[in-house]
Amino acid sequence: MKIIAILIALSLVKIGFAADSETDRLKPALDAITADGLLAHIKMLASDEFEGRAPGSKGEELSIKYIADQFKTIGLIPGNPDGTYFQEVPLAGIKSAPTASFVVGEQKMALNYPDDYVASSARLQEQIKVDNSDIVFVGYGIVAPEYGWNDYKDVDVRGKTLLMLINDPPIPDAKDPGKLDDKMFGGRAMTYYGRWSYKYEIAAKKGAAAAVIIHETEPAAYPYSVVRTSWSKENFELDTPDKNAGAVSVRSWITLDVAKKLLADSGQDFDALKKSAISKDFRPVALKAKANFEIKQELRTFKSHNVIAKLEGSDPKWKDEYVIFSAHWDHLGKHPELSGDQIFNGAVDNASGVATLISLGRAFTKVNPSPKRSLLFMATTAEEAGLLGAKYYALHPLYPLMKTLADINIDSMNVWGKTRDVEDTSFGMSTLDDALAKRAQAQGRRQHLSRR
Ligand SMILES: [Zn+2]
Numbered sequence: 001m002k003i004i005a006i007l008i009a010l011s012l013v014k015i016g017f018a019a020d021s022e023t024d025r026l027k028p029a030l031d032a033i034t035a036d037g038l039l040a041h042i043k044m045l046a047s048d049e050f051e052g053r054a055p056g057s058k059g060e061e062l063s064i065k066y067i068a069d070q071f072k073t074i075g076l077i078p079g080n081p082d083g084t085y086f087q088e089v090p091l092a093g094i095k096s097a098p099t100a101s102f103v104v105g106e107q108k109m110a111l112n113y114p115d116d117y118v119a120s121s122a123r124l125q126e127q128i129k130v131d132n133s134d135i136v137f138v139g140y141g142i143v144a145p146e147y148g149w150n151d152y153k154d155v156d157v158r159g160k161t162l163l164m165l166i167n168d169p170p171i172p173d174a175k176d177p178g179k180l181d182d183k184m185f186g187g188r189a190m191t192y193y194g195r196w197s198y199k200y201e202i203a204a205k206k207g208a209a210a211a212v213i214i215h216e217t218e219p220a221a222y223p224y225s226v227v228r229t230s231w232s233k234e235n236f237e238l239d240t241p242d243k244n245a246g247a248v249s250v251r252s253w254i255t256l257d258v259a260k261k262l263l264a265d266s267g268q269d270f271d272a273l274k275k276s277a278i279s280k281d282f283r284p285v286a287l288k289a290k291a292n293f294e295i296k297q298e299l300r301t302f303k304s305h306n307v308i309a310k311l312e313g314s315d316p317k318w319k320d321e322y323v324i325f326s327a328h329w330d331h332l333g334k335h336p337e338l339s340g341d342q343i344f345n346g347a348v349d350n351a352s353g354v355a356t357l358i359s360l361g362r363a364f365t366k367v368n369p370s371p372k373r374s375l376l377f378m379a380t381t382a383e384e385a386g387l388l389g390a391k392y393y394a395l396h397p398l399y400p401l402m403k404t405l406a407d408i409n410i411d412s413m414n415v416w417g418k419t420r421d422v423e424d425t426s427f428g429m430s431t432l433d434d435a436l437a438k439r440a441q442a443q444g445r446r447q448h449l450s451r452r
Pocket of ligand 1 (some may be wrong): 328349383411
């Protein structure tokens with residue numbers, strides 16, 4: 001509850017309340033948020049009837065109707081200027097059936113799907129083929145001018161298969177080698193350069209044919225079983241006019257064992273290569289190996305939806321500025337490998353976030369005077385598939401992004417009870433830090449600063 005209270009208080013400060021008598025003004029809003037109220041929304045959204053809330057399923061229909069009905073009941077107006085609570089998001093569902101092999105010299109290394117690797121394409125094509133493509137180890141595969149970092153140097157990797165490490169380079173602190181250098185790639189925290197989405201984006205930019213990420217549990221932050229499950233089910237992409245022709249043809253993960261064997265067969269050593277990759281001087285290493293991929297893809301296109309509501313700002317001067325509260329409504333749907341009813345109910349991730357979004361919307365309607373700036377409450381689709389609903393909104397905003405000051409996103413609420421600490425994972429990115437620090441202090445709580 002306290003975390004929610006902080007969120008609200010923080011937001012109210014940001015949207016133009018004076019510091020004095022703040023608590024009095026917030027009281028009706030805070031009182032409107034109750035554990036029972038939150039739980040009722042969570043129980044509904046996470047119920048079996050909603051089938052795990054997969055985009056494009058019956059679960060979507062039920063979810064977006066429920067959320068829109070709640071927004072309406074609360075008294076929030078439609079957030080889409082077309083007079084509805086919905087923003088259509090064109091999506092494509094892709095089911096990939098890959099075959100793949102590596103060839104080292106004359107030796108063919110057959111790969112078992114999905115135990116050894118996964119492979120798919122964001123391109124909306126029924127057939128993807130990469131033949132006899134040279135494999136190049138590119139370290140972390142990062143180009144980051146702000147850190148003076150370029151893993152590719154002058155090497156042309158067009159048409160090649162890039163073999164990459166997950167996460168970003170852990171650079172030791174020169175003064176204290178037991179620690180990581182906070183000034184390089186956020187120290188212990190993972191920057192965007194460390195994520196798989198970045199790896200596939202930079203591979204496309206470089207004109208590579210395929211990008212293969214070596215899975216390691218600790219730097220990835222999850223075991224290979226998660227990779228296997230999430231990439232072997234139906235995945236989603238935005239259905240763009242160019243059918244994602246700009247995406248890298250093949251995006252793949254392989255297990256650490258497979259990577260070690262491939263490298264050993266090519267006369268290289270994984271640990272030595274990994275070590276060499278933690279340096280600005282790293283250069284791509286061409287392996288004496290080739291990659292083959294053939295992927296058959298089952299495609300379907302459909303319209304999914306972001307749900308959006310608005311609370312108009314009360315100040316004529318400021319109401320054309322916006323603060324967004326967002327939470328993704330989707331979850332993983334059903335999966336045949338899951339035991340029992342095969343439903344990923346997603347109560348925490350992210351029925352709890354949507355319940356909070358609805359409760360926040362309700363709370364803000366109880367604040368008098370009403371916030372000066374306009375607030376948008378947005379439940380986004382297809383987050384689990386790569387933040388697609390949010391991405392679509394950013395590409396097709398309903399209100400000018402230049403006038404949108406902040407998006408406070410809620411992904412899985414604390415369900416463990418009261419906590420003393422507040423973690424500020426976007427520390428250093430905006431003045432919201434100060435507002436959060438102030439409220440945390442007022443509640444006798446400790447603010448942890450970190451960066452993701
Ligand atoms: Zn989530």
